[in-house]
Amino acid sequence: MTSTTHPFVGRRRPTVPAVSPPGALTSWSVPYARRIAVTDALAITTAVAVAYGLEFPLRSSMAVSGEYSPSYLAVSVALCAAWFTLLTVGRTRDRRLLGSGTEELSRVCVVTWHLFAGVAIVGFLARMDLGRGFLGIAAPLGLVLLLASRLAWRRSLHRRRDAGLDVSPVLVVGPQHKVTTLVDEFHRNPRAGYRVTGVCLSDAPASAPDVVGGVRVLGTHEQAAAIARHERVAAVAVAGADAMTADAVRRLGWDLEGTGIDLALTLALTDVAGPRVLMRPVNGLPLMYVDEPRFSGSRYAAKSLFDWCTALALLVLLAPLMLTIAALVKLTSPGPVLYAQERIGKDGERFRMLKFRTMRVGAHDELAAVLAANGVDGVGAFYKLKDDPRVTRVGRVLRRLSLDELPQLVNVLRGDMSLVGPRPQIEAEVATYDRVAHRRLLVRPGMTGLWQVSGRSSLDPRTAMRLDVAYVENWTLAGDVLILARTARAVLAREGAY
Structure with a gap:
């Protein structure tokens, strides 16, 4: 078998073509x-x-x-x-x-x-x-x-x-450990629209492997511009620009001038959204300020007003549906219509969260036995069984459509919850929190949140926690409206709920 080598591997400082070849950039x-x-x-x-x-x-x-x-x-x-x-x-x-x-x-x-x-x-x-x-x-x-x-x-x-269409090819440049992290991030979210076609390492060539993160190593950072032209990428992403010299990054930008290829720089700072970032040049050096998260003030008051008005309007609009659900729960399963459970809210305060009852009476006392039968040792964050035998037939439908959560609109009117935020958890779950997870308690819990619209119950606990903390530190009212819209779509599509 004949091995193939990329035309730029082994060369030093190739000359960048003056004109980009036809069709070099993504066309979608x-x-x-x-x-x-x-x-x-x-x-x-x-x-x-x-x-x-x-x-x-x-x-x-x-x-x-x-x-x-x-x-x-x-x-x-x-x-x-x-x-x-x-x-x-x-x-x-x-x-x-x-x-x-x-x-x-x-x-x-x-x-x-x-x-x-x-x-x-x-x-x-x-x-x-x-x-x-x-x-x-x-x-x-x-x-x-x-x-x-x-x-x-x-x-x-x-x-x-x-389906693998309409994506932008990207060349990732940087030290190996940072390149691996960035490639993993690109691959984790294919809907962001990026496909890594190759990497260029700033490490010593003698130590460079052939593959990093499942992607070919095509050369060094000095060859990145020429390789980007040859590979017809849409962008060159520098992983950890702080780990490369300023001169190397600047020269890469010069080499990409006039090509239409974007230069993207990533820093070692994750889960910080644009509204909290302020860039200010100091003597030609870009200095990035990161504002502290805001959990009070006029913006939070606007969020509270939006929550209250929207919850009231939804209660009036959905009253016939809620009455119908209440009748179905009452007629098909003995016991109360509503289930109130103590949850932990903002700043660790306890409150009674309302739901339409979806389990048989006394289900909470059966929790330990059900968990043991499913091989679950204790209660961890975001625990939820896919096939819980305690759920009633009507309750299973309500859960699938997330209709059991509608009474929480009353919790929103009371000020216990918000429309959007981290889901409230029980005391046993909060007891397992580390310092990162405790950030969830800085805002009011929500009926829906970022992790629900990103996969709901199908997400692993670590990813769900990271998304919740990212929301807490970067929330905006516009972002809340978008999450509510995505929630409606996820509910209608029955994505990840059980």
Whole structure:
């Protein structure tokens, strides 16, 4: 058998071609961004048209009142154009943001907010009495349509990525131990859209293995630019840029200039989201500040208000369904309709968490025997049996659809829980917490959370705990809204629940 060697292995400082070969970069992002642009335009036009149609049958004049009085048709056209333009200028369709994370959707929200705040300011300064109903319909409807269309496209993209399509090839560069970690992170989440095609090590060539993390070693960091061109990658990810010299990273950036290949730098800091990071250059050195997590103040008050209003609205909306479930539980299994269990909440405070009863009466006393029968020694964090014999027939359906959690809306109104947060656990589970796990108790527990929408009961305890702690330290109200949307999708798809 003839062995094959990559053309750059063994060479020193290859010359980077002046022109990138045709088709060198990933192509999925261009048509994907165009499709989003089309649906953005349709969403904006629909929202403004609906606002126009609903508002003006009730008005006697089709022109804006005030010193400057353009027609509302002209205002509508200008609003559509400005909205679409700001979505483009605001880089909401940047290929590096599309398909994963919350930054894309957050930018859409921020752009929309800035647009209508600007419209209000312009109207005030120009003394134009813009119809409140017109703006009050266009803004929220447009935002909902924009987010819904982008989430629909994202779901389609995830299906294609699950099939191995629409991914961006990446070359990872750095010392071996950091490269291994980064490759594992890329492989852990294929829906992020990256496929590592090779690695270049900054370690001594004599000690370099042929494969790192299941990926070929193609050369050294000095050869990375030429290898990136040859491999037609979309990005070069430097693993642990702090472990390489500043000069080496800077020269790599120079070598990639004009190629269209992105240069991404990773630091040895994980589970810290963008809102907590502030970059400030000091004498040409990028200095990164990391804000401490916020568990009080105006942002947390806004979260509490959002929780209370949303929980109240959901209780009113879902009252018929909840009454039906209560009747089914009562008729099919003797005992109370609701099950109240003591859980540990924010700052270690105890509260009674409500659920529709899904087990037979006295099930808690059988826990030790059931765990022993399934080979489980004691109670650990996130314990949950897949085939629990104590669950009733109706209870099994309620659990599968997560309908047993609906009474916790009352806990949200009481202030014991939040709509989004780490799931509340019993005292025995909290007793096993280490310092990292105790971070979960810094916020109110939630009806749903980051780990539920990332796999729910199918996740291993370590991953679930890491996701919960990441949420606690990086939560945002926009992120909560996205998690609630993903929860609805996960429930409807019955993903990971039992």
